[in-house]
Amino acid sequence: MDTNPSDTPSDLEHAPYTPLPDNPSQARIRRPFKVFAAIFASVIFLLSLVTLIINQSQEPLPVQNQNRSPSTSRPTKSFSKPEPRGVAQGVSPKSNPSFFGDKVSYNWTNAMFSWQRTGYHFQPEKNWMNDPDGPLFYKGWYHLFYQYNPDSATWGNITWGHAVSTDLIHWLYLPLAMVPDHWYDINGVWTGSATLLPDGRIVMLYTGSTNESVQVQNLAYPANLSDPLLIDWIKYPNNPVIKPPKGIEADEFRDPTTAWMEPNGTWRITIGSRHKKTIGISLVYQTSDFTTFKLMNGVLHAVPGTGMWECVDFYPVSVNGSTGLDTSANGPGTKHVLKASLDDTKRDHYALGVYDPVADKWTPDNPKEDVGIGLQVDYGRYYASKTFYDQNKRRRILWGWINETDTETDDLAKGWASVQTIPRNVIFDNKTGTNILQWPVEEIESLRLRSTEFREIVVGPGSVVPLDIGQATQLDIFAEFELEITSETKPENYGCRGGAVDRSALGPFGLLVIADKTLSELTPIFFRPVKTIEDTVKTYFCADETRSTKAPDVFKQVYGTTVPVLADEKFQMRVLVDHSIVESFGQGGRRVITSRIYPTEAIFGNAKLFLFNNATGVNVKATLKIWELNSAFIHPFPFDQIRME
């Protein structure tokens, strides 16, 4: 059975190690259980052997000469067998120890490091960033707050960074909005969300880690609502407004959501946690004034086996799929998205369902694809995502945090870590009815410089076609593919797993981004349609980082998933390339994969773009429109140059 990285069973990821024999005194006490212990130990031993075998194959495939020259139809060399990938998706070198002494770190130069900085994705000038916080639109400005360490490129000393933009693309840094300066947040001003009240007030609820490391919810609000920049914030004098309730651990209670209003005029928020270690839950609180809160009975929803829910997000979407909805919207024609970041697996999951505001309960449309066991918001390196309702343009906008996948030594050397995705517009996919669509906000078009179009390029099996454009490090690529089947196709058993070197009948085909002209470094973004036994076609959408760099000390994963491709649709992808981050949107945003890459050769003018077809049984006809994108030149707000009225 095909094991796509996202299908890896969790028991194999966390198989316990062989227990050592009990010491004699314990054996005396435990005699009745000796037989059971022996059987159990054997099972564990076998499981850990399996884990060991899978883990030993996690080394990246050896880099071999691809023997690919442009525009030939000569089949490329294929590698014998795809290496099984036992490593959990979204795991970094900071979560997966390698084997000892067999890897050498790369001699990074300052040029390589400085190239990694993004041109148009949001990141602070330096230091560490993680979760996006309290996004909102107010008096002409979009606001982004974010978890920020003002002292170092590692997580710690967490404050709220702050930036504003009129267009979600060109950001201006503002002073820190909140720092840990009260007993109730002295150990961290953590994640939170904004609610815009009908009377024009803004309330910010956020998690504080107290002087005793208890997770509490605090209230803050702008010091001056007539300041469109919302620079100064006041913390409610009687914080915290919510403490962990009975039955909830003091360190498992964080990330309050934006509030929604019920028909009776009271507000609700939801906060993620877990029950008995493995059941992910979201608690509901009621309030009228945002200073006193009442815990409602039960939970909004719970899913066994998913563990701690962080950064819960809960919002309505219109089933007619055109505009976003205010967080309080409900009723016929709406569904609700419930999303959680799973602490256990570092993945963001969501599900569509129906919200009952009377019972304060949400029910998934498809329990088999419930929160945490079904769809992911993004199938790549991605976490802690959060949406907000943009009342300016009536959109639901999604932010997501993208961590580094290089080493701490690298992060400290370059002095920064993490970026945010380009904000995405979220709507319901009324063609499939089972997922949301995410699409970069239209304002990204303001970065467009020149475009190059290619129409119906035919790429034979096993070939690579260079695309002659200008620079290839800041791009917005639209690509459409059609297949011409050249030989009979049998059912196959394939996924993304082996990456683009794995040849199957109908795929892989797609783009090679941030590739140098000798293809010593390349990042394939591709489709792999696969014929099934039932004579249908299942299509995988994948991003393959395994040869993105020669450097052995960064994490290079193959990410991907199946994507619905409807009968009348061509294979479509949109890819945002921005130095060390690539965002890939499959079938109009039905599935999205974010990747981090750290090339050593394919940088600056050496980075190129190619089309490729590594399938064995199809010609691929590709039509592309490729925009070169300007930088966003994100910089500090020019206070000295602009006088505020």
Add this chain to the structure above:
Amino acid sequence: MFLSIATLLLFVSQCNIVQSDANLIQQICKRTPNFNICVTSLQSDPKSSTADINGLALIMVGVLKAKSTSTLNLINQKLKESPALKQPLTSCASKYNAILTGDIPQATEALQKGNPKFAESGANDAALEADLCEGGFKGSSPITASNKLVHDISVVTAAIVRNLL
């Protein structure tokens, strides 16, 4: 007679208390890749007998810090003694600096403030840094034992933290 029975009972009851806390260490350490390093490291700190899992993880981070510090000292010493190995030793120094100024403060703060996933990532990175340091010598490392120990302690730390996630 009564006194000796009372004393015996006292000893037996003390043994039980010690055994039940030792049980937590045993249980946790069995779920790490190196039981012996785990147990020896934890027991080197008397606070481990009454610590919860979070406390045990913090003790382990302390052990990692101590061993990384001594390894960095060893690297600096070797830099004076072995000019031929200057390049890999210098590279190692920056990696151990990253462990000491990046991974360990991050892991410590994460455990103290209740956000353990950052402790797991810090510990895993420390293992990788030690591994890369060793790899830089391409087989002729003068500090293999130290690197291996730091690697193993890091991996044990990450495994202990995993219990908190």
